[in-house]
Amino acid sequence: MIEDPSQWLTVLIAVLGGAIRVGTPFLFVSLGECLTEKSGRINLGLEGNLIMGAMAGYGVAWITGSAWLGVLAAGATGVVLGFIHALLCQQARVNDIAVGIALMILGTGLAFFLGKPLIQPSAPHLPALHLGAWSDNPALRAALEINALFIVGVILAPAMAWFFRSSRWGLAIRTVGESDQAARAMGLNVNGVRMLATMAGGFLAGVGGAFLSLYYPGGWSEGLSSGQGLMAVALVIFARWDPMRCLYASLLFGGAGALGPSLQSVGVTWGYYLFNAAPYVLTLILMIAASSKKVRSGMPGTLAAR
Amino acid sequence: MAFAPFLIPLTALALSLLLFGGFVSLAGANALEVYHSIYRGAFGTWFSWQNTLVSAAPLMLTALCTALPARLGLIVIGGEGAVVLGGLAAALTGLALIEANPWVALFGMALAAMLAGGLLIGLVGWLRHSRNVNETISSLLFNYISIAILSFLVIGVLRDPETLNKPSTHHIGETHMLGALGESSIHWGFGFGLIACLLLWILYKRTVFGFAVDMVGGNARAARLSGLPVGRIVFLVCLMGGAAAGLAGMVEVAAVHGRANTSLNAGYGYEGILIAFAARHHPLAIVPMAILFGGIRAAGSLMQRDHDLPDATSLVLQGMIFILLLASEAVFAHLARKRGGAA
Numbered sequence: 001m002i003e004d005p006s007q008w009l010t011v012l013i014a015v016l017g018g019a020i021r022v023g024t025p026f027l028f029v030s031l032g033e034c035l036t037e038k039s040g041r042i043n044l045g046l047e048g049n050l051i052m053g054a055m056a057g058y059g060v061a062w063i064t065g066s067a068w069l070g071v072l073a074a075g076a077t078g079v080v081l082g083f084i085h086a087l088l089c090q091q092a093r094v095n096d097i098a099v100g101i102a103l104m105i106l107g108t109g110l111a112f113f114l115g116k117p118l119i120q121p122s123a124p125h126l127p128a129l130h131l132g133a134w135s136d137n138p139a140l141r142a143a144l145e146i147n148a149l150f151i152v153g154v155i156l157a158p159a160m161a162w163f164f165r166s167s168r169w170g171l172a173i174r175t176v177g178e179s180d181q182a183a184r185a186m187g188l189n190v191n192g193v194r195m196l197a198t199m200a201g202g203f204l205a206g207v208g209g210a211f212l213s214l215y216y217p218g219g220w221s222e223g224l225s226s227g228q229g230l231m232a233v234a235l236v237i238f239a240r241w242d243p244m245r246c247l248y249a250s251l252l253f254g255g256a257g258a259l260g261p262s263l264q265s266v267g268v269t270w271g272y273y274l275f276n277a278a279p280y281v282l283t284l285i286l287m288i289a290a291s292s293k294k295v296r297s298g299m300p301g302t303l304a305a306r
Numbered sequence: 307m308a309f310a311p312f313l314i315p316l317t318a319l320a321l322s323l324l325l326f327g328g329f330v331s332l333a334g335a336n337a338l339e340v341y342h343s344i345y346r347g348a349f350g351t352w353f354s355w356q357n358t359l360v361s362a363a364p365l366m367l368t369a370l371c372t373a374l375p376a377r378l379g380l381i382v383i384g385g386e387g388a389v390v391l392g393g394l395a396a397a398l399t400g401l402a403l404i405e406a407n408p409w410v411a412l413f414g415m416a417l418a419a420m421l422a423g424g425l426l427i428g429l430v431g432w433l434r435h436s437r438n439v440n441e442t443i444s445s446l447l448f449n450y451i452s453i454a455i456l457s458f459l460v461i462g463v464l465r466d467p468e469t470l471n472k473p474s475t476h477h478i479g480e481t482h483m484l485g486a487l488g489e490s491s492i493h494w495g496f497g498f499g500l501i502a503c504l505l506l507w508i509l510y511k512r513t514v515f516g517f518a519v520d521m522v523g524g525n526a527r528a529a530r531l532s533g534l535p536v537g538r539i540v541f542l543v544c545l546m547g548g549a550a551a552g553l554a555g556m557v558e559v560a561a562v563h564g565r566a567n568t569s570l571n572a573g574y575g576y577e578g579i580l581i582a583f584a585a586r587h588h589p590l591a592i593v594p595m596a597i598l599f600g601g602i603r604a605a606g607s608l609m610q611r612d613h614d615l616p617d618a619t620s621l622v623l624q625g626m627i628f629i630l631l632l633a634s635e636a637v638f639a640h641l642a643r644k645r646g647g648a649a
Binding site for chain 1: 444
C-alpha cells in the first residue's frame, strides 16, 4: 500500500495526464455520436470507424509522411462508414442497432485485413505542445504534453454546443431528432439531415481513431482500441446529449481508465479492472437515477419514443 | 411470393459472396479457389462439419439472448456479458463440486450458468419495465461490467498460479468436462443449442405464454388492460434469453477451456445479436444461420493457410454477409407494402 504521501501526487499527476491522453479518443467518438444521436439515430458502429480510422490514418501518414493527412484520411473512412450506416438505416424496417454492430464487425475486419502490412513500419506522430516545460518533475512534464488533436477537440465541444443552440443547421438537426413529423412540416428532408449528421459523426470517430495510432498508444496493432467506440453511446447518455458535457465526461472516463495503471505504477495492484469498470457503473447509476423523471432532459424525442 | 422468406436471404448471401470474391481478388487471391477453401473448411468433410457445428453451438445460444426479447420489441445486446458471467458461475460451481459425481457437477454448472446469465438479462428487462431504462444501453454497459468482474477475479483471488500467459481459474477437472456427441468431436453444447432453439420455438408457437408474449410485443398497454402481468412476462423472457447465453458460457468452460478466463469474451455475444437479426428472431431460423456463421469461423484458418490471407478475412466476410442480410430486410418491407398489408 501507499506510505509515502508524495506517491499520491504521482498518482494524481498520472491520472491527470491519462485523463487527457486516454480521454481524447473518447472526446472525438462521443462528439461524433452526440451529433448523430441529436438527429435521432444511434450509431453503435463507431467502434468500426475508430479502428478503420486508426488503420487508415496510420497508413496514409506512413505513405505521405504527414500525420495531418493521416488524420484527414481517417476522417474520410469514417464518412464512408457513416454513409453506409445512414443509407441502410433509412430503409424501412432496418434496425440501426443491428446495422451498427454489423459495421463494427466489417470495419474491424477490414482494418485488420488491410492493416496487416502496417504493423512494422513507423509513421510520423502528431505534434504535441509541451506545457510542462517549466517544471522539472518528469511525470508532470509527461502529463502536460498536450496533443494538438486534444486542443482541436476542446475547441470543437463548445463550437458544437453553439452550433446546436444557435445555428440554422443545428436547429434542423435538433428538429429532426425531436420529431419526424415536425421536421417534415418544416420542409426538412429527414433522411438527408440524418445522413449528413451520421457522416459528420463518422468523420469525428475516424479522427478519434487516428489519435490512437498516431499519438497514444501509437503505432498500428490489432489490440489498439479497447472498445472506446462502443462506449461512445454510453458516454453520450452520461453527457445527456450536451457537447460540453461530452468533454467533461471524456476526461472523466479517461481519468478513470488511467487510475488503474497509475496506481499500479506505485505498487497498488488491487482493483485494476474494477477502476476500469467504474465509468460504466457510473453511467448505469445515472441512467437509473434519471429515469425516475418521465423524460430525460436532453434526450432527442425520437430516441425517447422507443 | 411464397418463396420470398428463403429467396431474399439467399440472394443477399450470394451477393455478399460475390462482393467478398471481388475483395479477395483485389487482395491478389483467386476468388474461386477461396470459395472452394471456405466450402472445404466449413462443410467439405466430416472433420470440417464437426468444427463448424462446434463453432455454431455458442452462437445459437447467444442469438436466443437477442431473439427472445425482440418478440417483446426489446433490443437486448447483453449476450456477451451473459456468456462471461455464465462461464464464471459455471467454473466456480465446477470447482465447488470438484469432488462430486460428474453428472451432478455438470448439472450444477449448467444451472449456475443459466441463473447467472438469466438474472443479468432479467435485471435488464426489469430495469426497462419498472424504471424505463433503455435496455440496449444498459445491456451494453453490463457487458463491460461483467468483463471487468471476470478479469478482476481471474487475475486476483480465483487465479490458478500456474496459468502464466492467460490468467485463469483452476481447472474444473478432466473427468468433469462436457463430453462429445457419440463418436464425433462435436461437444454437447451443440445439442444444448438445438434443444434450446426447438423448445423456445414450441414455447412461442404453441403455448399460452407465447401468445401472451406476442400480445405484449404487439401492444403493451392493451396487454396490461386485458390483465396480463406485463412486468413478469418481460422479466421471464429476458431471463430465458440470458439463461441461453449463460449456458453458452458454461459450454465454453465445460467443453472447451476447462477454466474460466478472458477467452469467454470472444465476441460470441455480438455475433449472436446479428444472427438473431439475420434469422428475423425466429428460433428455428437461428439454427441454419448459426451453422452458416459457425462454418465461416471454422473455415478461417484454411483460408489463411491456403491463400496466405490474413486471419481477419473471415471477419470481413461475416461483416459483408451481415450488412447485406440486414439490407435485405428493406426488400421484405417493400414486398409487404406492395401486398397492401401492414405486415
